[in-house]
Amino acid sequence: MAWAPLPPADICERALNARDPRFDGIFFVGITSTRVYCRPTCPARVSYTHRRRFFDSAASAERAGFRPCLRCRPELAPGRAPMDAVPRLARVAADRIGAGALNGRTVADLARDLGVSERHLRRAVEHEIGVSPLDLAQTHRLLLARRLLGDTLLSVTRVAYASGFQSLRRFNAAFREQYRMAPSAIRRAARAHGGEKVALEEDAPLCLSLSYRAPLAWDALLAFLRRDAIEGVEIVDGRLYGRTIHVAGSSGFVVVEDAAVRPDDWGADVPLRAPATLARRPAHTHANSVNVAVSQSLVPVLMPLLARLRQLFDLDAEPTVIDAHLTQGGLGALVAKRPGVRIPGTIDGFDVALRAILRGRARAGRGKASSDPARRVAWALGEPLETGIPALSRLAPSATRVADAGSARLEALGIPRRRAAAAVAVARLVADGTLRLERGSDVAATRRALTEIAGVTDQGATTIVMRALYWPDALSTTDRALQRAAGVSTARELRARAERWRPWRAYAAMHLWLEEEARSRR
Structure with a gap:
């Protein structure tokens, strides 16, 4: 999660009065008479204008003493997309805190991971986001706990640990202090609003x-x-x-x-x-x-x-903003065909890197599965997993397992020597922590580190940065498929045309890829 500046009050007022879903998660409104804060889409009757306070995040609202609305449930609001306006350190820290980086760890640990002092990290987060790292982490934990209490039948103990708390006692104390009620009260309120939930089998998802x-x-x-x-x-x-x-x-x-x-x-x-x-x-x-x-x-x-x-x-993308920008950039026909196109991200950055390197310029999903080099490596090095679903039976290979296997093992699986060496080189950098293929990592430094490895192409590095680092402006101008779809013949021409698509060139690339794929099937 990253923050952009809070919209002006008049825009917030109009969005709130219209219950405009495009602003869901962009801001929250606190009602001073009830000390409750809501999403702009809340179906409850809104208060008078002079009783409203606007906040750019749930954490800011809770720090100001407001409690989440039980009806619109702010914990369910979408997050925020990456914004260049937010200094990188605060953005990276917020992203990692939102993913649980302070669950069982200290701010000093996170600062060490980010290569800064603890004091500098605290000041950066408080200055840009308005709350301390610990307050931000606590808000994430409590909002997830509220969600699990309202939407599941998990025991309170399991809710506490699933939300990132290290003990049930601390969870109960934090919940009562923040919301002035016991966790069980949230569950009773959820039943009143949504009815009884049906208990599932013990191993049911x-x-x-x-x-x-x-x-x-x-x-x-x-x-x-x-x-x-x-x-x-x-x-x-x-x-x-x-x-x-x-x-x-x-x-x-x-x-x-x-x-x-x-x-x-x-x-x-x-x-x-x-x-x-x-x-x-x-x-x-x-x-x-x-x-x-x-x-x-x-x-x-x-x-x-x-x-x-x-x-x-x-x-967490804002598709109406992105689509409008790309339409102005000359891609209106493609946007009209597929409004709301998203960048496919990843669960694991190394998984994306391994596929991009092993497959090279070849497209996955073409031909027999047995001919897919990524499939051969996954079945040789990925651990088997019993899921009860025959189609899902194996984990993707980890960086450690690929690094330990070595390039000779990959070559024995039919991987060309250059690609095998590149895959193992990236695996070793990821395994020892030198290369972090995750959201918030430095885009230019990561891309440079990848392209310095023999066997990693410009197109492959761009794909890795786009998906693993969640970078919305990634674009490989050397991609021939993109050039054809854009109606140009050189990387220089594509680069010049793509200037109109910044800072969302990756979304433009997705539109072009999808259009080229559709043409190839005709």
Whole structure:
């Protein structure tokens, strides 16, 4: 999560009066008479103008003494997209805190990871975001806890640990201090608003929803992920997406659907429906959200997992702003075909890097699965995983396993020597912490480090930066497919034309890739 400046008060007022969903998560409104803060889309009756205070984040509202609304539930609001206006240190720190970097760790630990002093980190976060790192982390934990209490039947103890608290006692104390009520009161309130939830089997997946700002080109996003998928690791079946995941020592699977998808759209035979992964919908869902079924084994790492899922599907983007900009940049016809195109992110940065290097310029999803080099490496080096879903049976290889295997092992799997050496070189840099392929890392430095490795192409490095670092302005001008789709013949021409698409050239590239893919199928 990163913050842009709070919109002017008059814009906030108009958006609030219109309950404009485009501003959901962009700002929050606190009502001074009730000391409750809401999303701009809250269906409750709004107060008089002089009783409203606007905030750029939930953390700022809670620091000012406001409590979350039980009706619109601010904890479900979409996050914020990366903004150049926010200094990098504060943005990176906020992103990592939102993904659980201070759960069981100190601010000094995070500062050490970022290469700055603890004092400098505290000052940067407080200056740019308005709250301390510890307050920001506490807000994330409490909002996730409220969500789990309202949407699931997890025990209070499991909610506490899944939300990042290190003890049940600290959780209860923090919850009562912040909200002046016991955790059980939230569950009773949720029942009053949403009715009783049906208990599932002990090993049944946990179902949650993740909000986004409409429109969302779900089918276009799935088309890209389908082409990129590795058999056994992930699958796109109908309009459902599923994959195996390893996060912070826990392994399991997720299955995701757009809430706007009707059951009739799944088709007659959908492997991801077994074992009833989405038989129960989340207790709180709406059209502008994706439903996520999470295996019980991943509940202890929900905070980092949900952050990575938001990145994978680019749920924090502001599509109306991006689409309008690209339309002005000459891509209006493509935007009209696919409004709300998103950048496909990743669950694990090394996974994206390995695929990009092994496949080179070849496109995934073409030909037999056995001919896919990424599939061969995944089945040789990835750990098997029992999920109960035959289509999801293996984890993607970790950087450590690829580094330990060495280039000779990859060559024995049919990987060309240059690519094998490049894959192992990147794996070793990631495994020892020299190279961090994650959101918030320095884009220029990461790209430079990648292109200095023999066997990593400009196109491959750009793909890695776009997906792993969640960089919206990534563009490979040497990509011949992009040049054809843009109607130019050289990298220089594409670079010149793409100046009109900044700072969202990666979204323009997605439109061009999708159009070129559609042409190739005609």
